[in-house]
Amino acid sequence: MTKSVLLIENDEAIAEIVDYILTDAGYQVSQTPPAHYLEAVKSINPDVVLLDYSLSGNITGDMICARLKANNETTHIPVIIVSAVVGLDDIARACNANDILVKPFDITDLEQVVNKWFDKSRLAS
Numbered sequence: 001m002t003k004s005v006l007l008i009e010n011d012e013a014i015a016e017i018v019d020y021i022l023t024d025a026g027y028q029v030s031q032t033p034p035a036h037y038l039e040a041v042k043s044i045n046p047d048v049v050l051l052d053y054s055l056s057g058n059i060t061g062d063m064i065c066a067r068l069k070a071n072n073e074t075t076h077i078p079v080i081i082v083s084a085v086v087g088l089d090d091i092a093r094a095c096n097a098n099d100i101l102v103k104p105f106d107i108t109d110l111e112q113v114v115n116k117w118f119d120k121s122r123l124a125s
Contacts, residue, residue, distance in 0.1 A: 003118050004028045006046035008037055008064065009082070010055045014103075018050065018110065025111050027118075034059050038067070041074055048117045050101070053083035053091060062095040069096040078117035 005027045009015040019029045032040035034055040041049065049068065053061035061081050068074040081092045084103040092100045101113050 002028050004030065004044060004046045004048075005114060006037075006040055006044055006049045007031045008034055008040075008049065008055070008061070009052040010034075011052070014052075021107050021110055022114060025114075027114070034064065037064050038074075041068065041077065046077060048114055049077055049079045050114065051079055051081055051097075053081050053085055053088070062091050062097070065092075065095040065097045080113055080117060 003026060005022055007015060007018055007022075007029055009018060009031070015031055019031065022029045030040065030044050030046070034057060051061045051065060055061055055064075061083070065079045065081060068077065068079055078098040080099045080101055081088065081095070081097045082101045082103060082105075083091075085091065088100045088102060091097075098117055099113055101109060
């Protein structure tokens with residue numbers, strides 16, 4: 001059974017590390033630029049979306065999260081907001097994110113939060 005994660009991360013170095021860690025843990029990781037998130041979600045149908053809060057351009061992770069959660073086709077997909085910003089709990093709650101991962105994080109934290117939501121998404125389907 002393939003475990004898929006869609007990663008939307010602004011920092012290339014962090015994206016590389018997260019991709020490596022999750023791939024090593026047995027996940028199929030796909031990355032997409034923020035502007036193409038909806039097409040990526042629809043084509044990949046990920047088990048979990050790992051979403052950076054601070055993105056380039058005029059869109060933020062909470063905006064993407066709110067749109068995914070408001071869409072009947074994507075509302076069921078767990079979204080984890082990742083950031084070092086203060087007030088991440090409140091941001092996540094406001095956009096209906098399922099969880100948060102505070103930067104900087106360690107490998108164990110990353111794997112635990114993704115595993116938790118992968119297990120829940122499989123139980124729901």
